Amino acid sequence: RRPNSATRATMASAVVARSVAPAVAPAAGPRARRGSRLRARTGQERAKAVAAGRSSGDTGDDAGTAARVPVLGAAEVHARLAERVHPKARDTYAAFYSSWAGCITTDPAAMVVPFDDHMVHRGHGVFDTAHVCDGRCHLLDRHLARFERSMRAAKLKPPAGQSQASMRAVILATIAASGLRDAQVRYYAGAGPGGFALSHDECVDSTFYVTVVAGRAAPDPNKGVAVVTSDVPIKPPEFATVKSVNYLPNAMVVADARERGADYGVWMTERGLVGEGPSMNLAIVEDGCLVTPPTDDVLAGCTVRRAMELIEPMGRDGA
Structure with a gap:
């Protein structure tokens, strides 16, 4: 019978304990005792040096x-975090919403998430991105539909008291708070x-963040x-199709x-076929046609889909 993981861990601990346990030595003679005293003095001097280093700031x-x-x-x-806000954050991060805090902030030092959020330490989270152009959020509903699909695939639900509609409203409110039009x-x-376990059963509530x-x-x-074509293995389809x-x-x-x-x-x-880039879909113009890889193995892109929709009428008209 093979030992289970707990038994193996106990066996390993026992082996380590035996390997590091000091052997019983015979009674030391005068020379050995002198060596012990020298080692003791050396240890005391080392301790003094450590203490001196602490006091001197070494x-x-x-x-x-x-x-x-x-x-x-x-x-x-928070005061220390405020001191560490880097120029990129000051010039770029305009607004942030946290369902855990229940508010929007424009202070980059307060744009934080709980470290024990499984999204942080287990990668159990999904996201999506939309662009704001001249004050309008481009294709937001289409991006939100993909976001909802990703949430379902990852077995995630909106935080307590929120819905897909309220999450959309929060996104728009955060954009407004940023004061940015682009x-x-x-x-x-x-x-x-x-x-910090694997199962999300221990999570007290799901989270929603907007930046x-x-x-x-x-x-x-x-x-x-x-x-260039990459040697990094592509994600399996069941994960590649989830953002x-x-x-x-x-x-x-x-x-x-x-x-x-x-x-x-x-x-x-x-x-061996063309898939996608690390943050973009790919398309090729061939014989006057725009050709894109199927989305069976890659993430379905909102932008490339919209481009195809705009091109289709021209193709029907013979343009």
Whole structure:
């Protein structure tokens, strides 16, 4: 019978304990005792040096550094976070909503989420993004429909007291609070705080976050971008078709491309066909037609779908 995990852990602990347990030594002679006294003095000198390092502010000793870590209250922590707000945050992060706090803030130092939210430490969360152009949120309802599909796939529900309609209203309220007319609005649904286990059964309530950031300048369409096919494995279809916060593969695709002198990487499907980019859909103009990969293996893009809708009437008219 194979030992279960608890038995294996106990066996491993016993092995470690036996391996580090000191052997019983015979009675030490005069020379050994002198060596022991020397080691004791050396240990005392080391302790004095550590203490001196703590008092002098020497950061070379790990123990001294740990001893200087302050324990602060909420107000003091917020003050420190306010001091650490970087220029990108001040110039870009315009507004943030947290269902956990139940409010909108325009203070970047207060744009925080609970660390025990399963979205943070387990990646159990989904998100979506829409653009604000001249004060109007482009294709918001279409993006929200995809957001809802992602939530269902991830077994997530709106926070208590909220609905899909109220979440839409919160998104618009956060955009209004930002004061921006051209921006990007990103919204997230998380399993919520409650512990550090795997199951979301321990979460006390799901969470919903919205952030509005200043829009980035559009790239010059005349210059284009350099792309390479990526060796990073594509996500399985059941995960690739969900817009989750698990973006490590996406980040690795970009890192791999940059190391190879390109701007973006392109995922290939398991069948060796063109899939998608790390944050974009792909399309090819071939014989006067706009061709895109099917969405069976990749995320269904709202923008590329809208582009196809705009092109279809021209195709029917023979343009």
